[in-house]
Structures are given as structure tokens and as C-alpha cells.
Amino acid sequence: MNHLRRLLALVALLLLPCLTQAQEPAVTVPIPATPGPADLITPVNPAPIPIDEALRGRLRPMGKPARKVILVILDGLAASGLTFARALSPRESIELDRFPIVGRVIGKPPQGEVNDSAGAASALATGYPGPIKRLAVDELGRPRRTLFEEARQRGFKVGLISDTRLTHATPAAFGAHVTDRDEEAEAARQLVQSGFDLMLSGGIKYFLPAEEGGMQPIGRNLLTEAAAAGYTVVKTRTELAQAVSRNAGRVLGLFSHSFLPFTYDPAFRQTPTLAELTAAALALLDRHPQGFLLMVEAGKIDPCLHLYDAAELVAQMHETNLALRAIADFVRTRPDALVVVVPDHGTNGLAIVESFDPERFQRLAASTMALAERLPATAPDLLPQLAATFPGVAFTEADLAFLQAASGKDYPRRLGYVVNRKLGVEFLPFQREFPKGEAYDHTGEDLFLHALGAHQGLFGGVTRQWEIPRRLAAAMGFVFP
Ligand SMILES: [Zn+2]
Missing domain, CATH: 3.40.720.10 (Alkaline Phosphatase, subunit A)
Structure with a gap:
């Protein structure tokens, strides 16, 4: 009897891997063993990379x-x-x-x-x-x-x-x-x-006609067109919740x-x-x-x-x-x-560089986009204001000159660059050797x-x-x- 029980236990033990495997969602992924020419890790001339026939239909x-x-x-x-x-x-x-x-x-x-x-x-x-x-x-x-x-x-x-x-x-x-x-x-x-x-x-502006401050031609309102095409058009959190509870078919929010x-x-x-x-x-x-x-x-x-x-x-x-x-x-x-x-x-x-201190960052950091809105580059007391906003952080005359050289649109970037480097967060250099591309x-x-x-x-x-x-x-x- 003991022998039989032991034998059954052994059989169960041997079968167990098969059983558990059968329960798993069985997925076979025959990634091509030998990658075809289109699957080189660094294609010499990849423009355009042709359809990878080895992959196609095999997954x-x-x-x-x-x-x-x-x-x-x-x-x-x-x-x-x-x-x-x-x-x-x-x-x-x-x-x-x-x-x-x-x-x-x-x-x-x-x-x-x-x-x-x-x-x-x-x-x-x-x-x-x-x-x-x-x-x-x-x-x-x-x-x-x-x-x-x-x-x-x-x-x-x-x-x-x-x-x-x-x-x-x-x-x-x-x-x-x-x-x-x-x-x-x-x-x-x-x-x-x-x-x-x-x-x-x-981005609702791209759906509105010019006369409503939008980017569509005069008289062309895409929200009206969407509604005519069966969309429930929503613009607020409340309207979205209503669309969900009404089980709306198509929703443009x-x-x-x-x-x-x-x-x-x-x-x-x-x-x-x-x-x-x-x-x-x-x-x-x-x-x-x-x-x-x-x-x-x-x-x-x-x-x-x-x-x-x-x-x-x-x-x-x-x-x-x-x-x-x-x-x-x-x-x-x-x-x-x-x-x-x-x-x-x-x-x-x-x-993330070695000097980065998360506690210091958490204590001092503030959104520099937000800061740029309330503290313009032209502010006469820009340096003292920055020093007051970030206590213990040293801002120099060179920083001031860099910030004041900003064109209007450039200023939030410059401010972010100056402030965050001082908080130990590094990025690519602000000014780079090559002209801007896409x-x-x-x-x-x-x-x-x-x-x-x-x-x-x-x-x-x-x-x-x-x-x-x-x-x-x-x-x-x-x-x-
Ligand atoms: Zn992107």
C-alpha cells in the first residue's frame, strides 16, 4: 500500500510540470533563428527597411x-x-x-x-x-x-x-x-x-473655424462635422462622465x-x-x-x-x-x-549624475516653466529673486547674462537649464555645435x-x-x- 502511494506520488511529481505547463497561456514565438538580411542589428543602408519576410507570418x-x-x-x-x-x-x-x-x-x-x-x-x-x-x-x-x-x-x-x-x-x-x-x-x-x-x-483649436480662433478655414467646424458623423463631442470632465454613463457609441473629447x-x-x-x-x-x-x-x-x-x-x-x-x-x-x-x-x-x-541628491532636489525644486511665467528675464531683480526661490543655490552674473540673452520663447529653457544643473540634474548642453534639426x-x-x-x-x-x-x-x- 505504501509502495503504491509512493509510486502515485512519484507519477504525480513527474506529471506536475506538464500539467502546470498546460495551464499557462501557451505561446510559441518562433523568432527567426538566423536573422534575414533585413534583421541586421545595424543595417548599412536601412532606408527603407524591406518587410522582414522571416518575421512575417511566423509570429x-x-x-x-x-x-x-x-x-x-x-x-x-x-x-x-x-x-x-x-x-x-x-x-x-x-x-x-x-x-x-x-x-x-x-x-x-x-x-x-x-x-x-x-x-x-x-x-x-x-x-x-x-x-x-x-x-x-x-x-x-x-x-x-x-x-x-x-x-x-x-x-x-x-x-x-x-x-x-x-x-x-x-x-x-x-x-x-x-x-x-x-x-x-x-x-x-x-x-x-x-x-x-x-x-x-x-488641441480643440485645430477643429474650430478661424472665426472662433481655430485653425480650420472660415465656416468649417470639425466639431459640428464630428457630431453629424455620430460622435458625441465632449469638452469637460462632466461631459465625459455623462458620455460614459450613457454608453455613447463614438466619442470625440x-x-x-x-x-x-x-x-x-x-x-x-x-x-x-x-x-x-x-x-x-x-x-x-x-x-x-x-x-x-x-x-x-x-x-x-x-x-x-x-x-x-x-x-x-x-x-x-x-x-x-x-x-x-x-x-x-x-x-x-x-x-x-x-x-x-x-x-x-x-x-x-x-x-542622473553622482552629485544628484534627491532630498535636496525635492526640497528646492520648482517647475521652471511656471517660474518663467512669474519671473520674466527682464525682471530687474532677477538674481535676488532666484536666490530667494532656491535658498542655498549660488547664481552668478554669468547665469544672469545667459538668462537675459534669451529671446522670449527661449527663456523657460534657459531658466530650466540654469536652475536644474544647480540642483544636480544634468541634460544635454544648452548650446550645441550643430544647427537645430527636426x-x-x-x-x-x-x-x-x-x-x-x-x-x-x-x-x-x-x-x-x-x-x-x-x-x-x-x-x-x-x-x-
Ligand atoms: Zn516623441
């Missing part, structure tokens, strides 16, 4: 496809931004630190090593490396179908969220096709006609003139946050049995870095963390949900990727930026492009 996950898929883009966030946020929020857990899958992304654009938001978003949207400055078009300017357009054709609900402007490069690349990212009025017209189910962002307000702006309290927009979108989209594909951009990280505003960066990282928490909580409670989080490029070389302030570097949820295993390892939509499509059960 077929086993098991049920993911039906509730969220792509999060952290605009301009290199890994040092996570280090920075963690150091300054010791009591707040970084949501990304809890994601089970971490990958590395090669974000190289067709030319050079440094990408802009337009090129990166085009790669993430279309599955081809985008030339910088352009949105979802090929090298001849012809539209390239986006994953979101494809998913919509396949019955998924599709949505875009950004805390910048809906027509800004990152969100617009998923539903508009223009040869210049600055053609925001044209992007607005295309987005209203996109048929996308949900679009929540800022535009909550500010341009970017959604930064946290130092008093308007911030009156405007729905990225986390609120995300929660509203998930509530609406979750009701559709056919599933959805949602892009969420944390887009104000990048301007904080451009403007050397480290204190506002901390605030934006906090807002982003709240949005990521809402998404991760959603994904963890649904077997068919997946979230993939990627930055698009690095911005301004944020570096990706000025950006940096070429490998990017991180985090994934959680159904078929998360498709996203480990090293990926090219333009492979990500292919992998998302594979997780959703189809081949794209």
Missing part, C-alpha cells in the same frame, strides 16, 4: 487572441527618466517595475540614429520605419495603412488618447496620413473622418485649446487627467464584445525634457504612473487583455519595452520599433501589415 501565438489591447507610448522617456522618477517618489511604486516582460527596442529611423515623434509613431502605427517629420506615409508620401485602421476593419473598436493634442505627431500618426507633422489642420480633418470610436485629447495643461497650471485641476481619460476609455471600450485596440500617449514627458523642467517631469511621471496603474489593473483582471508600453525616443539626455534635443539610444497580459511573451527580447505593430497584430490573431 503565430497559440491559444485565444488578445481582444483588449493597449499600446502606451511614453514620449521622450529614456530609461534614466524611470530612475529619476523612482528616486524622487520613494513612497510610490513604479507600475512598470511590476510588468513581467521587459524588452529592448531599436528605435533607429531610416536616416541616422535619432528619431522624432512622427517617425517613431509612424513605425509603431504602420509596421515600417517612418521618415522623421512625416505621419504614416511612405517615402513617396503615399498613405501607409495603420494597425489601427486594419484592426477597425477587422471589427475591433479603436481609440486614441493623448495628453498633448489629438493632431500632434504621436496620436495623429495612428489615424491620419500627412507628409508634414505640422499639417495639424489636415490631420484633424482626417481624424474626424477616420471612423475611430474614441479620441480623447487636447477635446479638453483644451492646445496641450492638456501641465500640473503647475491652475487649469490642470479643471481638466481630466491622462489617468481619467484612460479609465473612461477602458470603461467604454470594455463593453464591446468584439474587443478593442487603444493607444495612450503620455506626451508631456517630452516637453518637460525639452524645457529642462525636472520638477514638472516628476509630476508628469506621477500622472503617467497613475494611468499605467489603471491600465495594468484592467489587464490583470481580464484573460484576453494585453498592454505594451514603449517610449518613442530619448529626449535631451537626462542624466529631432533636435532627441537622442539615439536603445529603448525599453514593458508588456503585461495575453501573449506578453511576444514582446521579450530585442525588437525593432517597426516590428511592434506586427507583434501586436500577432497577439490579436492576424498578420499585419
Whole structure:
């Protein structure tokens, strides 16, 4: 009897690995063992990189496809931004630190090593490396179908969220096709006609006619056109909540003139946050049995870095963390949900150097964008005012001359540069040898990727930026492009 029991126990022990394996969502990811010519780590002439046939059609996950898929883009966030946020929020857990899958992304654009938001978003949207400055078009300017357009054709609900402007490069690349990212009025017209189910962002000025202070021609109001096309158009937090409780079919939400307000702006309290927009979108989209594909951009990280505003960066990282928490909580409670989080490029070389003291920074730092508004470069007592604002920090006559040399628009950047370096936060030098290009302030570097949820295993390892939509499509059960 004892023998039998021991034998049974042994059999159970031997079977256990098989049993537990069978319960795991079975995912086979046959990444090509020998990369084809298109998969060289540093292509000699990558413009344009041809379709990687080895990858195409070979990423077929086993098991049920993911039906509730969220792509999060952290605009301009290199890994040092996570280090920075963690150091300054010791009591707040970084949501990304809890994601089970971490990958590395090669974000190289067709030319050079440094990408802009337009090129990166085009790669993430279309599955081809985008030339910088352009949105979802090929090298001849012809539209390239986006994953979101494809998913919509396949019955998924599709949505875009950004805390910048809906027509800004990152969100617009998923539903508009223009040869210049600055053609925001044209992007607005295309987005209203996109048929996308949900679009929540800022930048209402691009939807209004000139006579109402907008960027559309006289007599052309895209909000009216959107309403005629079946959209519930909302402009406030209350209206958004009503749209969610009424279960509105299509929602276009535009909550500010341009970017959604930064946290130092008093308007911030009156405007729905990225986390609120995300929660509203998930509530609406979750009701559709056919599933959805949602892009969420944390887009104000990048301007904080451009403007050397480290204190506002901390605030934006906090807002982003709240949005990521809402998404991760959603994904963890649904077997068919997946979230993939990627930055698009690095911005301004944020570096944590040895002299950085998080306690001192926390004690002294204030948003330099906000400070620039109340303390102009022309203030006669600029130096004493700075000394009073940052006690114990030494400001010199050279600093004063540097600040006073600012043209109006340049001043917040100069102020941020001077103040934050003195607080131990380093960035790229303010004045650089080369003239400004489209990706000025950006940096070429490998990017991180985090994934959680159904078929998360498709996203480990090293990926090219333009492979990500292919992998998302594979997780959703189809081949794209
Ligand atoms: Zn960007």
C-alpha cells in the first residue's frame, strides 16, 4: 500500500510540470533563428527597411487572441527618466517595475540614429520605419495603412488618447496620413473622418473655424462635422462622465485649446487627467464584445525634457504612473487583455549624475516653466529673486547674462537649464555645435519595452520599433501589415 502511494506520488511529481505547463497561456514565438538580411542589428543602408519576410507570418501565438489591447507610448522617456522618477517618489511604486516582460527596442529611423515623434509613431502605427517629420506615409508620401485602421476593419473598436493634442505627431500618426507633422489642420480633418470610436485629447483649436480662433478655414467646424458623423463631442470632465454613463457609441473629447495643461497650471485641476481619460476609455471600450485596440500617449514627458523642467517631469511621471496603474489593473483582471508600453525616443539626455541628491532636489525644486511665467528675464531683480526661490543655490552674473540673452520663447529653457544643473540634474548642453534639426534635443539610444497580459511573451527580447505593430497584430490573431 505504501509502495503504491509512493509510486502515485512519484507519477504525480513527474506529471506536475506538464500539467502546470498546460495551464499557462501557451505561446510559441518562433523568432527567426538566423536573422534575414533585413534583421541586421545595424543595417548599412536601412532606408527603407524591406518587410522582414522571416518575421512575417511566423509570429503565430497559440491559444485565444488578445481582444483588449493597449499600446502606451511614453514620449521622450529614456530609461534614466524611470530612475529619476523612482528616486524622487520613494513612497510610490513604479507600475512598470511590476510588468513581467521587459524588452529592448531599436528605435533607429531610416536616416541616422535619432528619431522624432512622427517617425517613431509612424513605425509603431504602420509596421515600417517612418521618415522623421512625416505621419504614416511612405517615402513617396503615399498613405501607409495603420494597425489601427486594419484592426477597425477587422471589427475591433479603436481609440486614441493623448495628453498633448489629438493632431500632434504621436496620436495623429495612428489615424491620419500627412507628409508634414505640422499639417495639424489636415490631420484633424482626417481624424474626424477616420471612423475611430474614441479620441480623447487636447488641441480643440485645430477643429474650430478661424472665426472662433481655430485653425480650420472660415465656416468649417470639425466639431459640428464630428457630431453629424455620430460622435458625441465632449469638452469637460462632466461631459465625459455623462458620455460614459450613457454608453455613447463614438466619442470625440477635446479638453483644451492646445496641450492638456501641465500640473503647475491652475487649469490642470479643471481638466481630466491622462489617468481619467484612460479609465473612461477602458470603461467604454470594455463593453464591446468584439474587443478593442487603444493607444495612450503620455506626451508631456517630452516637453518637460525639452524645457529642462525636472520638477514638472516628476509630476508628469506621477500622472503617467497613475494611468499605467489603471491600465495594468484592467489587464490583470481580464484573460484576453494585453498592454505594451514603449517610449518613442530619448529626449535631451537626462542624466542622473553622482552629485544628484534627491532630498535636496525635492526640497528646492520648482517647475521652471511656471517660474518663467512669474519671473520674466527682464525682471530687474532677477538674481535676488532666484536666490530667494532656491535658498542655498549660488547664481552668478554669468547665469544672469545667459538668462537675459534669451529671446522670449527661449527663456523657460534657459531658466530650466540654469536652475536644474544647480540642483544636480544634468541634460544635454544648452548650446550645441550643430544647427537645430527636426529631432533636435532627441537622442539615439536603445529603448525599453514593458508588456503585461495575453501573449506578453511576444514582446521579450530585442525588437525593432517597426516590428511592434506586427507583434501586436500577432497577439490579436492576424498578420499585419
Ligand atoms: Zn516623441
